[in-house]
Amino acid sequence: MKIYIRKNFDNEIASHNFYAAYDGFKQMGIEINYFKNIEELSDSKKEDIVVSYVDDVRKVLFKHNIITPEIDYPEELKGYLGRxxxxxxxxxxxxxxxxxxxxxxxxxxxxxxxxxxxxxxxxxxxxxxxxxxxxxxxxVVNFVAEWRCFVRYGRILDIRRYRGDWRAQYDYKVVEDVVAEYKTAPKGYAVDFGLTDKGQTLLIEVNDGYSLGYYGLFSLDYAKLLSARWAELTNTIDECDF
Known part of the structure; x- marks a missing residue:
């Protein structure tokens, strides 16, 4: 397995998300390569993880006859939407x-x-x-604060606030219930939650783990989450499952 990370034409890693992935995979000693145009990866293997923008990642997966599902609002979680x-x-x-x-x-x-x-x-x-x-x-719901919950192999890794009042606090029980009830969940994903002005903790959306904003998650956890989802989509071994 190799990692391919997108750089800009100024030769810098193209996104802070990609840099977090770089840092995590480097800690695990995995070979890292770079590209500036997705067409450069015509010879990449199915198990090689591509860290880039959504369109790039989808193109590579499509090359291997893999079409990513849309999982924004899973049927079993609609009761948590509150709207x-x-x-x-x-x-x-x-x-x-x-x-x-x-x-x-x-x-x-x-x-x-x-x-x-x-x-x-x-x-x-x-x-x-x-x-x-x-x-x-x-x-439309008035969210006073929003958080992202990162999940890998059914276990919550961390929750990070990305918008709103830092003094607000979500209901952790709702978060745990959503993760527990998401029976069709991928191996790596994130769930966004919001606290409304009425004090409700609601599900905002689910985000697939193959291309994901890291929002300050520890880089090692972030890289392992990406790897878990990539391995699941490509039906290959997750070499970061340790």
């Missing part, structure tokens, strides 16, 4: 102002950044000309 969630198309929201004041995000992971739509300006950057992407919609 209505439904499927739609971008055009339906854009052309019907009566449907505004709604949060939208793309079904295809990271196609655009999720946003609350209250006016036409909020739709800027949500689509490409000639496309009408499928989206997930949800009722």
């Amino acid at each position: 209505k969630v439904w499927d739609s198309k971008l055009s339906i929201i854009a052309n019907n102002p009566e449907n505004w004041n709604v949060f939208i995000k793309p079904v295809e992971d990271k196609k655009f950044t999720g946003v609350v739509v209250r006016s036409t300006k909020d739709l800027i950057g949500c689509g490409t000309y000639g496309e009408d992407p499928e989206i997930l919609c949800s009722e």
